[in-house]
Amino acid sequence: MPVNWQASCELEAIQARATLNEKIRAFFQARQVLEVETPLIGEPVTDVFIESFSVYFPSSSEPSKLHGFLQSSPEYYLKRLLASGAGDIYQLGKVFRAEESGRFHSGEFTMLEWYRVGWSLAQLINEVLALLDTVGLGAQEAQHFRYDELFKQFAQLDLSTSSLSALQARCQPWLANDTGALDRDSCLDLIMTHEVEPKLSDISIAVVTDFPASQAALAKIDPERQTACRFEVYVNGVELANGYDELQDAQQLRARFEQNLKKREQTQKVALPMPEALLAALPHMPACVGVALGVDRLLMALTQKAHIQDVLSFSHYLNEY
Amino acid sequence: MGSYSTNEFKPGLKVMLDGEPCSILENEYVKPGKGQAFNRVKLKVLKTGRVWEKTFRSGEKLEGADVMDTEMQYLYNDGEFFHFMDEATFDQKQVDNDTVGENAKWLVEQDVCGVTLFNGEIIAITPPNFVELEIVETDPGLKGDTAGTGGKPATLSTGAVVRIPLFVQQGEIIRVDTRTGEYASRVKD
Numbered sequence: 001m002p003v004n005w006q007a008s009c010e011l012e013a014i015q016a017r018a019t020l021n022e023k024i025r026a027f028f029q030a031r032q033v034l035e036v037e038t039p040l041i042g043e044p045v046t047d048v049f050i051e052s053f054s055v056y057f058p059s060s061s062e063p064s065k066l067h068g069f070l071q072s073s074p075e076y077y078l079k080r081l082l083a084s085g086a087g088d089i090y091q092l093g094k095v096f097r098a099e100e101s102g103r104f105h106s107g108e109f110t111m112l113e114w115y116r117v118g119w120s121l122a123q124l125i126n127e128v129l130a131l132l133d134t135v136g137l138g139a140q141e142a143q144h145f146r147y148d149e150l151f152k153q154f155a156q157l158d159l160s161t162s163s164l165s166a167l168q169a170r171c172q173p174w175l176a177n178d179t180g181a182l183d184r185d186s187c188l189d190l191i192m193t194h195e196v197e198p199k200l201s202d203i204s205i206a207v208v209t210d211f212p213a214s215q216a217a218l219a220k221i222d223p224e225r226q227t228a229c230r231f232e233v234y235v236n237g238v239e240l241a242n243g244y245d246e247l248q249d250a251q252q253l254r255a256r257f258e259q260n261l262k263k264r265e266q267t268q269k270v271a272l273p274m275p276e277a278l279l280a281a282l283p284h285m286p287a288c289v290g291v292a293l294g295v296d297r298l299l300m301a302l303t304q305k306a307h308i309q310d311v312l313s314f315s316h317y318l319n320e321y
Numbered sequence: 322m323g324s325y326s327t328n329e330f331k332p333g334l335k336v337m338l339d340g341e342p343c344s345i346l347e348n349e350y351v352k353p354g355k356g357q358a359f360n361r362v363k364l365k366v367l368k369t370g371r372v373w374e375k376t377f378r379s380g381e382k383l384e385g386a387d388v389m390d391t392e393m394q395y396l397y398n399d400g401e402f403f404h405f406m407d408e409a410t411f412d413q414k415q416v417d418n419d420t421v422g423e424n425a426k427w428l429v430e431q432d433v434c435g436v437t438l439f440n441g442e443i444i445a446i447t448p449p450n451f452v453e454l455e456i457v458e459t460d461p462g463l464k465g466d467t468a469g470t471g472g473k474p475a476t477l478s479t480g481a482v483v484r485i486p487l488f489v490q491q492g493e494i495i496r497v498d499t500r501t502g503e504y505a506s507r508v509k510d
Binding site: 099174193217232 | 352357361383
């Protein structure tokens with residue numbers, strides 16, 4: 001077998017990426033958001049469904065010395081910068097996620113993540129839409145949906161009255177193996193990917209807000225509505241950006257992390273440390289909102305490519321991995 | 322046979338699902354933002370040709386299926402079974418009508434066909450892309466119609482019915498594309 005050494009995408013896509021990066025940087029420069037860099041090797045996130053690559057630095061005395069984890073998102077470090085008084089910041093750079101490979105996933109991809117101090121979630125959503133407009137995704141009117149509206153409209157499901165068993169029954173025909181009952185969030189994820197997202201493909205830009213509190217991740221929970229202060233932006237049915245009104249309560253966050261780590265243990269996932277540095281920084285972090293955006297997916301939308309490999313200069317290694 | 326995890330589900334991989342040997346056609350990885358990853362997989366059931374769409378949680382495994390694609394020569398039909406022979410070992414295997422199904426009309430004695438073996442048994446056959454068959458019945462056709470408008474139906478020696486140009490006559494041998502069931506050309510002696 002000949003060794004495949006060539007770039008795996010067209011030169012056009014490489015040029016389109018350079019142009020996109022320039023536009024992104026100009027956008028934030030004009031808005032006085034500071035570009036920052038954070039370590040690529042550090043502490044891992046506790047997410048149940050994100051696997052970080054471990055980085056080892058073997059020495060003769062300690063052949064399997066763990067050096068750290070490749071960052072799956074710059075979120076923890078950026079929050080520590082915010083707590084250190086950095087103000088409005090953004091990072092444009094690579095992140096890594098083991099075991100992710102598909103049309104819209106690569107084990108290594110580019111993420112744009114930014115934070116606005118003292119802003120509301122609505123202001124941040126408007127800024128995401130302004131950025132999409134600036135980089136050339138068209139100035140289409142975005143359609144806004146609450147998470148429960150989305151399910152009502154596109155899956156004919158009333159989440160306020162749907163029992164777990166009803167959701168499980170809905171999902172069962174799709175599943176190959178009956179390997180134990182799915183929990184509520186996994187059912188919602190399945191209905192989202194199987195029924196809702198295909199219907200969002202007709203909508204150029206959809207903004208989804210008010211996620212279930214169980215899917216808050218690092219977002220605040222609205223005390224009145226009991227929903228997560230979180231939004232996602234979909235471009236033609238593809239998830240592009242995920243934003244939060246950032247939780248500042250270290251105790252609450254520790255409880256969520258503990259729950260994650262427990263779930264990881266129950267499902268035989270790699271044991272991970274508690275992110276103590278982030279938790280220690282949190283009381284110093286100003287009220288802020290933040291969003292992460294998949295740059296490769298944005299590039300796919302701009303260049304109308306069907307597969308993430310079509311916008312990556314080299315994709316062989318991690319997809320073979 | 323080993324087992325395969327969802328990230329090894331490549332097109333063409335043969336796996337067992339619900340007791341049926343299947344061939345993977347497509348494997349799409351889906352993962353909502355903060356949620357669990359799933360693989361939406363299209364599989365062809367090898368015995369029936371039916372396509373199943375099933376979703377797996379990423380990391381789930383399937384047993385590999387002991388399936389082999391090879392070629393065998395079609396010998397004859399004894400009314401109940403179709404008989405095939407391995408040209409290298411002269412080993413013979415038989416297949417029933419249900420397995421051959423619609424493909425029966427493209428089987429010509431001594432033609433080499435693709436066969437799919439599961440646990441040593443033939444579970445599917447693929448006729449050659451082109452077969453040569455005699456026209457046993459067709460209308461005489463209209464003299465002078467050279468525009469070839471639509472042609473006419475013809476019944477072939479195996480019972481297959483294909484549309485042929487008007488100028489082709491009963492008793493002639495034609496080449497047929499078995500993938501589309503369409504007339505390809507006349508076969509000159």
